[in-house]
Amino acid sequence: MTNDPATGRVRGGIRAAAMRAETSLAVLSVLAILYTAYLAQNLVAPITAALVASFILMPLMRTVPFRVLPDALSAALIVLAIVGALAAAVWALAEPAAEWAGRIPATVAELKQKSGDIVEPVEAMRRAGEQMEELTRDRNQRQSIVMREQSLIDRAMEAAGQKGASFLIFIVLIYFLLATGELLRDRVIRSARSLTDKEKARRILRSMEREISTYLLSISLINAGLGLAIGLSLWAIGLPNAALWGVAGALLNFVPYAGAAAGMALTGLVGFIAFDDPGRALLAPAIYFGWNLIESQFVTPSILGRRHTLNAAVVFLSIIFWGWMWGVIGAVLAVPILVMMNTCFAQIEPLRKFSIFIDGRALPGQNANGSPLPD
Structure with missing residues (x-):
């Protein structure tokens, strides 16, 4: 029995049209979900x-x-x-x-x-x-x-x-x-239908809970420690209500990048209100910046390691997008949502390619900065 080339081309065209239709339907579904989430x-x-x-x-x-x-x-x-x-x-x-x-x-x-x-x-x-x-x-x-x-x-x-x-x-x-x-x-x-699917679902759920809970609990403890350090330091220089600014620093740090900038601006304004000396007033945001620098460059990488590293550009875009969608609460949830997506994508074979873009770890055969390893 011989294959008709014309029939093969027709079947190929039908499969291609079906794939395009499925892709279009998936894109429209995602847009509909996001629009509903916005409204x-x-x-x-x-x-x-x-x-x-x-x-x-x-x-x-x-x-x-x-x-x-x-x-x-x-x-x-x-x-x-x-x-x-x-x-x-x-x-x-x-x-x-x-x-x-x-x-x-x-x-x-x-x-x-x-x-x-x-x-x-x-x-x-x-x-x-x-x-x-x-x-x-x-x-x-x-x-x-x-x-x-x-x-x-x-x-x-x-x-x-x-x-x-x-x-x-x-x-x-x-x-x-x-x-x-x-x-x-x-x-x-x-x-799940089959025993293999049940085991796969159990593994995915267990991995998601372990990865997300470890990340979020670690970040919460780190931010609490950062707020304590900021509060004690501001109290040491005589800034009134230092506990308030320590709590604000811990909460603001849940929003990467923007939270640190907002905290520095806030403590700078409070410093100018509380102190007449400009040098002493600028000491408050300098302390805030110093503790944030220590946290972001040393504490968080040493505790979380490379396991929970995310692509910095994707994190920034996630904060902008969810902040635009839901305001402040969206900016706070941007990174946790990204961690959940990355963990889920990494466990599902058809979606694993998307995890590569979210993950900030170096691919096999590359240095941490993404450059090829020397021979």
Whole structure:
């Protein structure tokens, strides 16, 4: 029986068209998911944050104090401890944070006064523009401004309600993920068709939990140590409310690159508020920069090693993308999401090629900087 070349070409064309259709469908599906995540960020973002937090807390459920208790009770104790710690932190830091926030406008005005030679031409242009706008503004426009101010208050109240609902979703979902985590894993494994697929699913889930929990727990401990070092150092130079800036430094460090820059700017502004001497004021951001440099160049690489190294360019793009999608919470979740994707891609053969771009480790036959090894 001979093969007809024309029939072979037709079959090849059909297969190529089917592959293009599958690719187009996959791309459209990804775009639809991302668009939904953007529109429903107040729902999707806390769900994603709860999933990330569950990977950190799941190993805690297997420790001796919680292993002897029912899963529902262990999960409730952990969630109550989280809520209690957050409430205590807010209660302890809310007053100094509000005090410093109230001092910022006066400090900005003082800085403008000191730099009057530079700011005065700009202010003159701004005042001239406001006068021209006032001359051309009628009564209806003034009424619309009042209505706009009222709508700003309404939007602020609405945003506060949405954030409160998102936090409630986050806390409740963490409880259910911890209380039913083992059951969910068992159901996922049982849903596989063959014994080989069941074993593969078990291996993927175990690897994802181990890799992600190790990374996130290590980063959390590193950031806590960094915040403690920053707080003690700022306290040593006499900066008021040093504990507040230490906590801010620990939280900001969850956002690579941008967090360190924001922390330096914040401590610099606080230094100028607290100290009259410019040299002493600049000491605060210098200390912040020094501890961040030690953490990023020595502490984190020595603890995590090359095992959890990610491509710096991909990390930066991930922060920009998720920050644009979900704001601050997106920037915080950008790296954990990238770690989850990399771990998942590395365990699934058809997706392993994408893991190569995310992973920052050198390929076989290359140095750490990507150059070929010498013969």
